Amino acid sequence: MSGAPLPRSLERLIEALSRLPGVGPRTAERLAFHILRTPLADAQALAGAISTMREQTRPCEICGHVADEVRCRICTDDSRDASLLCVVEEPLDLIAIERTGAFRGRYHVLNGALSPMSGVGPGELRMRELFERVDAAAAAGSPIREVIIATNPSPEGDVTLLYLQERLGTKVASITSMARGLPFGADLQYADAVTILRSLEERRGVES
Amino acid sequence: MSGAPLPRSLERLIEALSRLPGVGPRTAERLAFHILRTPLADAQALAGAISTMREQTRPCEICGHVADEVRCRICTDDSRDASLLCVVEEPLDLIAIERTGAFRGRYHVLNGALSPMSGVGPGELRMRELFERVDAAAAAGSPIREVIIATNPSPEGDVTLLYLQERLGTKVASITSMARGLPFGADLQYADAVTILRSLEERRGVES
Numbered sequence: 001m002s003g004a005p006l007p008r009s010l011e012r013l014i015e016a017l018s019r020l021p022g023v024g025p026r027t028a029e030r031l032a033f034h035i036l037r038t039p040l041a042d043a044q045a046l047a048g049a050i051s052t053m054r055e056q057t058r059p060c061e062i063c064g065h066v067a068d069e070v071r072c073r074i075c076t077d078d079s080r081d082a083s084l085l086c087v088v089e090e091p092l093d094l095i096a097i098e099r100t101g102a103f104r105g106r107y108h109v110l111n112g113a114l115s116p117m118s119g120v121g122p123g124e125l126r127m128r129e130l131f132e133r134v135d136a137a138a139a140a141g142s143p144i145r146e147v148i149i150a151t152n153p154s155p156e157g158d159v160t161l162l163y164l165q166e167r168l169g170t171k172v173a174s175i176t177s178m179a180r181g182l183p184f185g186a187d188l189q190y191a192d193a194v195t196i197l198r199s200l201e202e203r204r205g206v207e208s
Numbered sequence: 209m210s211g212a213p214l215p216r217s218l219e220r221l222i223e224a225l226s227r228l229p230g231v232g233p234r235t236a237e238r239l240a241f242h243i244l245r246t247p248l249a250d251a252q253a254l255a256g257a258i259s260t261m262r263e264q265t266r267p268c269e270i271c272g273h274v275a276d277e278v279r280c281r282i283c284t285d286d287s288r289d290a291s292l293l294c295v296v297e298e299p300l301d302l303i304a305i306e307r308t309g310a311f312r313g314r315y316h317v318l319n320g321a322l323s324p325m326s327g328v329g330p331g332e333l334r335m336r337e338l339f340e341r342v343d344a345a346a347a348a349g350s351p352i353r354e355v356i357i358a359t360n361p362s363p364e365g366d367v368t369l370l371y372l373q374e375r376l377g378t379k380v381a382s383i384t385s386m387a388r389g390l391p392f393g394a395d396l397q398y399a400d401a402v403t404i405l406r407s408l409e410e411r412r413g414v415e416s
């Protein structure tokens with residue numbers, strides 16, 4: 001920030017805020033001035049919430065989702081179908097699926113997708129944990145009957161999908177992936193060419 | 209957030225973040241998960257920067273800008289013209305003017321604008337400090353020769369402008385306000401009607 005010399009502590013906060021995703025220097029400035037003006041208790045609550053969250057959360061030892069105990073609330077929920085496993089890249093993907101309320105199985109969070117270009121191989125993701133989980137379920141006589149691979153519709157997500165399909169194909173009765181096509185409510189004329197192409201290729205018969 | 213039960217500490221952080229301006233629930237979630245994933249030192253740095261900033265800053269006793277000492281760096285800069293005073297609503301307005309590098313006078317931050325509708329009268333703003341400052345400068349034999357009233361081009365900013373003009377008119381040789389008109393680089397066809405109207409009313413002769 002040229003021109004206006006600001007207190008060092010305020011500049012440091014602006015710097016720290018501008019490292020957040022989607023927060024540019026101007027937004028960081030606006031947020032910092034909001035925190036400057038807000039009641040002291042609110043500012044302290046925000047600072048405290050950051051520290052406390054980092055102290056009190058950990059990855060679930062089974063699925064990798066964020067948890068406050070050794071295991072997350074989904075993995076310890078006996079009402080959920082343990083034979084149906086949905087594999088996602090990130091906890092936020094899990095949350096998006098949970099929001100629909102339509103899925104009653106369990107999850108496995110990979111913590112990313114395969115990306116040879118960025119040096120992300122199977123060892124960088126929670127792949128080994130997934131294979132061990134599938135094997136352990138089979139060995140215990142309660143095999144996983146379906147794995148839904150819900151990686152992102154992106155080149156990295158598709159590479160990950162193919163890799164998992166290959167590695168799990170002999171172990172799991174059914175391997176599925178999320179449907180691809182025009183998103184609900186979208187305008188066909190604004191859809192990208194790849195989505196239109198795939199929606200044509202994977203067109204379905206209309207039920208009468 | 210319906211559906212996915214999250215650790216309480218993570219939900220509290222999402223709540224605290226969503227109180228920031230321009231941060232909706234989805235953005236707060238995204239920011240919280242970023243803070244969950246970021247190296248611990250970065251998360252601690254952000255939490256620490258919030259607390260430290262609140263502990264180490266205060267309003268400048270002269271102009272009201274944010275400072276780390278009793279007086280801010282602009283008010284203690286002897287190279288700046290103390291007879292030229294720019295009145296702004298917020299510290300961020302001051303910073304925007306400083307960024308141009310074109311103003312070498314001093315500032316007075318009002319901490320808002322008059323808004324009878326919202327119950328903001330002169331007593332809620334740093335008005336008394338401004339009048340006292342102007343009087344003190346005159347009494348000390350170094351009067352303020354020009355006050356630039358740089359309030360926002362809004363109904364509240366204009367009410368504040370008129371009020372200050374009336375109150376300072378007899379005390380200061382020159383009272384000015386920022387020019388209004390089409391912003392540089394703007395397309396006339398996209399300008400709002402009020403801006404076009406005022407730009408027409410305040411049209412200027414073209415120098416040849």
